[in-house]
Amino acid sequence: MTALLRIDRLVSGYGEARVLGGVSFELDEGRSLSLLGRNGAGKTTLVDTIVGVTTHHSGTISFAGVDLTRTRPERRAAAGIGWVPQERNIFRSLTVEENLTAIARPGPWSVERVYSMFPRLKERRFNRGNQLSGGEQQMLALGRALMLNPRLLLLDEPLEGLAPIIVDELLAALRKIIDGEGMSAIIIEQKARKILPLTDRTVVLERGLVSYAGESAPLLADSEIFDRYLALGDHKAATA
Numbered sequence: 001m002t003a004l005l006r007i008d009r010l011v012s013g014y015g016e017a018r019v020l021g022g023v024s025f026e027l028d029e030g031r032s033l034s035l036l037g038r039n040g041a042g043k044t045t046l047v048d049t050i051v052g053v054t055t056h057h058s059g060t061i062s063f064a065g066v067d068l069t070r071t072r073p074e075r076r077a078a079a080g081i082g083w084v085p086q087e088r089n090i091f092r093s094l095t096v097e098e099n100l101t102a103i104a105r106p107g108p109w110s111v112e113r114v115y116s117m118f119p120r121l122k123e124r125r126f127n128r129g130n131q132l133s134g135g136e137q138q139m140l141a142l143g144r145a146l147m148l149n150p151r152l153l154l155l156d157e158p159l160e161g162l163a164p165i166i167v168d169e170l171l172a173a174l175r176k177i178i179d180g181e182g183m184s185a186i187i188i189e190q191k192a193r194k195i196l197p198l199t200d201r202t203v204v205l206e207r208g209l210v211s212y213a214g215e216s217a218p219l220l221a222d223s224e225i226f227d228r229y230l231a232l233g234d235h236k237a238a239t240a
């Protein structure tokens with residue numbers, strides 16, 4: 001079986017600077033992956049390289065059997081790569097409903113389905129992006145990505161800066177999207193223990209290299225394994 005996403009010896013960064021030093025991993029269709037690691041390890045750089053907005057130095061990115069390494073970001077999106085960056089790129093001057101319909105592509109996800117996932121967005125459908133709370137903006141950013149009906153969803157710290165009750169609501173929605181709908185997803189998260197139970201697989205980055213690539217379950221089940229890869233330095237506080 002061809003992996004949905006195959007990253008092979010990827011080296012990328014910003015201009016001359018190399019952040020990823022040769023990253024390889026695969027993700028099968030319908031599987032989900034936690035992308036973990038300390039601040040500055042290269043998580044955002046990896047996701048941004050998959051999307052096509054960093055400087056590629058060497059290595060390959062294949063998606064559904066097609067080499068996308070030198071393809072422009074718009075073509076990658078059209079191929080089915082949906083992206084919710086850390087800064088949640090919603091249109092702040094458009095209403096919730098306009099945000100959802102502006103970039104919709106045909107497929108199972110519709111405005112009504114997004115509203116049933118996030119009833120709060122339905123209540124706020126005539127409010128503009130800049131009138132929403134942080135949690136509502138994150139729901140809208142996720143809803144927008146779903147409206148593109150992607151084959152793979154890339155989420156960069158979707159829980160960051162949100163109140164605990166909103167974090168729980170988003171985690172429940174992500175569980176429905178991943179488990180219920182079988183969406184393939186890569187999720188960057190600082191709070192490893194929150195996201196590990198949601199995902200089949202995990203990649204841990206350390207200084208631009210893969211230090212762990214495997215099932216998520218052993219990291220949760222065995223505190224020694226968890227500590228070896230995740231409870232170091234900055235990460236200790238973040239995962240507590």
Ligand SMILES: Nc1ncnc2c1ncn2[C@@H]1O[C@H](COP(=O)(O)OP(=O)(O)OP(=O)(O)O)[C@@H](O)[C@H]1O
Nearest residue numbers: 014017019037038039040041042043044045046190
């Ligand atoms: N636009 C940029 N230009 C130059 N260097 C950058 C840029 N963005 C990030 N970097 C550098 O790349 C390295 C990896 O950063 P990256 O944001 O990928 O890490 P991260 O694992 O996502 O960390 P965080 O959890 O802090 O977001 C860091 O040393 C960072 O300073």
